[in-house]
Amino acid sequence: MDTLSLLGILVAVAAVLGGQVLEGGRLSSLLQGTAFFIVVGGTLGAVLLQSRLPVFTRGMRLLIWVFRPPACDYRGAIARVIQWSNVVRRGGLLALEPSVDLVKSEYERKGLRLLIDGADPQTLREVLERDIDTHELVHQTAIRVWESAGGYAPTVGILGAVIGLIQVMENLGDPSRLGAGIAVAFVSTIYGVGTANFIYLPVAHKLRTLLDREVRLREMLIDGLVCVANGDNPRVIQGRLDGYLTGED
DSSP: OOOOHHHHHHHHHHHHHHHHHHTOGGGGGOOOOOHHHHHHHHHHHHHHSSSSSHHHHHHHHHHHHSSSSOOOHHHHHHHHHHHHHHHHHHHGGGGGGHTTTOOOOHHHHHOOOOHHHOOOOOHHHHHHHHHHHHHHHHHHHHHHHHHHHHHHHHHHHHHHHHHHHHHHHHHHTGGGGGGHHHHHHHHHHHHHHIIIIIIIHHHHHHHHHHHHHHHHHHHHHHHHHHHHHHHHHHHHHHHHHHHHHHHHH
């Protein structure tokens, strides 16, 4: 569980609500069902219009990454590659057969199978890099769902503000109805800018960061597997793969 993501949302919301209270305002003033319906519904509609259903669904599913990031154990992966190298040096490529069933990642299993089947280093690299390209393309397209929502929300908020002002202009003769229109106008803007900058765009940036880490892990595995295929010394492989570590892994 990524508690920092949850904390970030809570801090952002608390800052807005706290500012409202410190200014002497009421929290209920920020709760406008009409404004919420306009901004969230309008943003959702725009995103649905530009997306294919599989892409939109995948984007929604990626939200879980923000709170439960995919495992990227660089040091564990390096240790496995070094172990595979030692196994190959002692018993040849076929000695890796038992290791395939012990690996959880489908990507690693594919690489191991190619290695065991005797794929040359160049072919091994090309096949696995193509997998990376496809994986990255699929996820980048899904992440753009959140980026698009972050772009549409402020504009839809302005649209809600205009709708509220139209209501004000239509009821200038009835002062009792002016307050509701003005509230919708200003709160719509808050909802649009707030959801874009507190939710949609941060989620998109977080997902892209996590995807970059996952891609870097796969690139490291390719280097490791190619080194094993070339018969490099385990110490050389260790030094090469340690270069992928950033101090946060």
